[in-house]
Amino acid sequence: MRRRETLALAAAAIVLAVVLPICNALPAESPLAISNFTLNLFGKFLTYAILALGLDLLWGYAGVLSLGHGVFFGLGGYAMGMHLMLEIGAKSVYQSALPDFMVWNQVTALPLFWKPFHSAAFTLAAIVLVPALFGLAFGYLAFRSRIRGVYFAIITQALALSAWLVFNRNEMNLGGTNGLADFKTIFGFPLSQPGTQRALYVVTAVTLVAAYLLCRWITLTRAGKVLVAIRDSETRVLFSGYSPAGYKLFVFVVSAVLAGVAGALYAPQVGIITPAKIGVLPSIEMVVWVAAGGRGTLYGAVLGAFGVNWIQSWLTTSYPDVWLLFLGALFMGAVLFFPDGLIGALGRLGARARRLIAKPPETISVQSIGNKSLDTAHLSQATHVMSRPPRSDK
């Protein structure tokens, strides 16, 4: 990891995981105090950032665009939500041991697949394993059949749509359209207490840092280079002796797990998980975060998830009608004008500023390398390269 990135990560980790919770614990009249509402909002953004990291690893590095990551977010969120529903017990509105929506739906006994979620250990395992196994099965079928590019994007979108339809059905015993809500406690701690929410926030921030380190580690290994190589030329990777399907499956499962963990942290902090988080639209929004922040950098994905959602929470409260227009404009703008996102745009701006500051333009020295002379073919190629825009989206 480069020095600058390490320093920036350490600073961000301290601010997010230590400074902000301390500010939140200060008395409300203190000038540095951060309200419970704001901290909770940040906690939600951080869960999105965890998901965006996995999506960036998949899309920004390996070049595999998934329009269905809402499904994995939902799987993690529902796994956590089911445990929280069971924790409510007889404190629910209907004073039944069953979740309220089951009472409305005249379900008399807890469905079999709900029972293991009484166990906290099982729930924590399910948060990781359910998205992982589902991602493994789906990815295996797709990548083994060499479905790639836009075709893969389309079938993941179909996945999001069908999962949304399934989770909406009351017969699934997952709360239908209303999803899972009215959580009271998490592992015995009351969710209405600021202390519990603060602890959840810290867990989320620490998870984000850990997820970042995991993803960065992957990109720095040879496996990370293989991922970039797959984006550049999958055929060459194949004929170099690697199985691109295996690598894509690996990174797909990693991103599915990160999405599941993000969903599981989202549910108790927001207090509700519904099929609306699973469908096509939220899955596309997730891609927009990564595109807006900048693909293939990891920090771009984090900034994108944080930034876009911050703007969203501001716009939806101040100008509720504008939000969707803004989202559409943001995606089109990112695709048309900033293919490398905010990070790429800032990088170009910085490079231009440095060029302006640097006094005389350096004379370009053409070194002939080896014994190869500079012939006209090379010159025309060189001018062609120089006339291209600084960086094009490939």
Add this chain to the structure above:
Amino acid sequence: MTGPTSIIYLEDVTVNFDGFKALSHLNFFMDRRELRVVIGPNGAGKTTLLDVVSGRVKPESGRVIFGHHTDLLHLRENEIAQLGVGRKFQTPSVFVNLSVWDNVELSLSRASKGVLAALFERDAEEARARIAQTLDTVALGAKANWKAEALSHGEKQWLEIGMVIAQDPELLLVDEPVAGMTDEETARTGELLEAIAADRSVLVIEHDMEFVRQIARKVTVLHQGTVLCEGPVEQVQNDPRVLEVYLGRRREAGDAVR
């Protein structure tokens, strides 16, 4: 059957693309440490031959044996590559977003190219030396840290040749290596291929007859998916059947003008 010296052996291979027989009952045989050039008019099945050997195309019938007795028909491309068959494509196919060094590092032959090995293994000094040596062989040592994107067309071709050498294959399949190269680059590529063929088998597809004369000892002429004739360059060039199919069109064109 396959002698002790055979590196690749195709018997009665037919490839059918929706009724078009790209290869038709083809028999083809190459010795170890042989440099063979395959020529033939467009559509003769030259690239399909490479596709069959490297696993990209599965023939509808026939046998493809690598070395003594390895049947290649049921293996995937990456498995065939791991066995020791390297392939250089016609248009340069390199990883443009990686450095020149990384391009060769990824191609380097290893016991395992699985995900776990790629995550946890670190390259030993010996591997780094091999990468550096390969880069020197293709005259890209000075550009090891360049992004492959920044290389010229000819340099990308060499980089890809370097990547295939780094795979340490027993058999190299090379598809039109000098297309789009300058005369000087062409001459150097020829020298490079001859050096490679000193301890490996090399199968080259080429259109450029001057280049063929430079490197070839033995030439195979393909026509309509089968071997038309085989032999030393001079003999093949004067074979009336070859003149018929290979130069025939030109003569017809000449006749039409006349």
